[in-house]
Amino acid sequence: MDLNTVTEVVRTPSGKPGREWREGDAWLAGGTWLFSAEQPHLRRLIDLTALPWEHLVAHDAGLEIGATCTVRELYAFRPPPEWTAGGLVPAACEAFLSSFKVWNAATVGGNICMSLPAGPMITLTVALEARYELWAADGSVRTVDALDFVTGDHRNVLAPGELLRRVDVPAHALGKRAAHRRFSLTRLGRSTVFLIGTHAPGTDNLLLTVTAGTTRPVRFAFDHMPDAPTLRQSIDAVPADVWFADPNGTPDHRRHLTRHFAEEIRRELITGGPA
Known part of the structure; x- marks a missing residue:
């Protein structure tokens, strides 16, 4: 859908994009929901996909999932054998009500921030005891438990201009x-x-x-x-x-x-x- 109220797209935001936030802005990642409905309140989009955020980083402490990691990339991830709960990853990806086209664009962070009851990335990360790293518009950073992020249907703890930067899944939960x-x-x-x-x-x-x-x-x-x-x-x-x-x-x-x-x-x- 054409968003005919949008007059500007910021293609290369700063490393801390929250500082550029103003009323009428929206974060753009996959855009699979953003472009599916009218958004008459929006005037500008800030494209997060241009930022050099690593999408999947596995290490001894667990798995880091960048907010702009696509569903397709997450589905292709192969966890090490000791992460016995790793089979939940493809199961959650397959729970999406979407086509392969959406998989190629939809992001983990976008699904979480939509905060719909049926969001499978929410299910996955809450079950695996994850924590979310959030960046505020003033440049500050906070972390919240995945369990506490969604507060209701299409509601969450994000403040205006705040964004989800990363999901940290601990190794003990993956094991x-x-x-x-x-x-x-x-x-x-x-x-x-x-x-x-x-x-x-x-x-x-x-x-x-x-x-x-x-x-x-x-x-x-x-x-x-x-x-x-x-x-x-x-x-x-x-x-x-x-x-x-x-x-x-x-x-x-x-x-x-x-x-x-x-x-x-x-x-x-x-x-x-x-x-």
Whole structure:
């Protein structure tokens, strides 16, 4: 879609692009959503893709994902064998409701900052206990837990002019065993629920992340593997207004699916095989 209110595009922003921010600006990365709808409030785009940000850096401490890394690049990443949760990466990429054309342009940071309930990059990074590095318009830097970034449907903690620079995924989370479940009304449809459970080898813990069925990510952390009633009670304790409603599912439907798939994940991580 043509954005006919935009009069300027900054192709080569400074190394700290937030300092150039002014009202009526928008960050441009993949642009797959930006150019899909009218944006009458916009006057200028600041192109982040020209910045020399490394897209994927693997090291002993974990994985750094640059905000402008595309879905295609992330999908092609092959984690080292010791990162047993690495299989979550292609699974999350495949959860996109998009064509290969979108994969080639859509960015990890863009999907996170859209902050939609079904954002698969949100699911992935929250489940892997990531932290986000944010750059403010005044040049300051802060980090937030991925779990705390999205606050509701299409809402997050970003201040005006603030941007997501990088996602840091810790190695200890990548080294966990993982199981996931996703449901959509059609094979290539938007996620109705998307759950990921992780379990650290040599422990009895469980970390369960619930997304798509809720307006924001919900995490259940158990020091000891819960039994089925305990897990169900925890899910039932989620406030009613956190469950999401749209044409892909009612809150009651999503709660039901979450109970079902959470129990499957619990059993899989206990037994070491699909439930």
